[in-house]
Amino acid sequence: QVQLVESGGGLVQPGGSLRLSCVASGLGFGIYTMGWYRQAPGKERELVAEVTSGGTVNYADSVKGRFTISRDNVKNTVYLQMNSLNAEDTAAYYCNARARVDMYWGQGTQVTVSS
Numbered sequence: 001q002v003q004l005v006e007s008g009g010g011l012v013q014p015g016g017s018l019r020l021s022c023v024a025s026g027l028g029f030g031i032y033t034m035g036w037y038r039q040a041p042g043k044e045r046e047l048v049a050e051v052t053s054g055g056t057v058n059y060a061d062s063v064k065g066r067f068t069i070s071r072d073n074v075k076n077t078v079y080l081q082m083n084s085l086n087a088e089d090t091a092a093y094y095c096n097a098r099a100r101v102d103m104y105w106g107q108g109t110q111v112t113v114s115s
Contacts, residue, residue, distance in 0.1 A: 002026040002104045004095045009109030012085055016113070020080040022095030022106055032099045034071055034078040038091035038111075045094065049080060053099075062088070085113045 008020040020036065035050030049059045049069035057069055068081040078095065090113050095106035 002097070004097060004104055004106035006093065006095050006106045006109040009093060009111045011112045011114065013115050014086050014113055016085050017081070017083045018085065018111060020082070020093055020095075020109060020111075022078045024076045024078070024095075024097055027097060027102075027104070028099075029076040029097075030073045032097040032102075034069075035096040035098070036069060036078070036080045037094045037096055038089075039094070039108075040091040043091075048093070050096075051078065082111070085111075087113050089113050 003025045004022055006020060006022045008018060012018050031053050033050055033052045036048040037045050038048050039045040047060055048063055049067055051057045051069045051071050059067060066084045071078045090111060092108040092110050094108045097104045
């Protein structure tokens with residue numbers, strides 16, 4: 001049974017930082033592209049960042065220079081370091097794993113940026 005378990009969300013002031021973690025189990029982690037998506041109220045889910053099995057990274061334009069995605073294939077974990085957060089980053093953040101026809105989602109972790 002595949003599980004993706006996110007953690008690290010919370011309430012942070014504008015300009016602050018958070019680090020999200022996603023621990024994967026039940027899959028061959030190393031072959032999966034791991035990504036972070038987010039969904040704000042009333043909006044569609046969007047890609048924030050992803051890292052391929054080979055280490056290639058891709059970011060949404062809105063987070064370039066502020067967010068960093070990384071993966072640890074020993075710990076089966078993907079991270080999202082988020083700096084210089086602003087109100088527009090408020091959303092539920094979801095971990096995603098995809099490879100060929102397989103795709104899995106975590107339950108999400110809420111990030112709220114507010115003073």
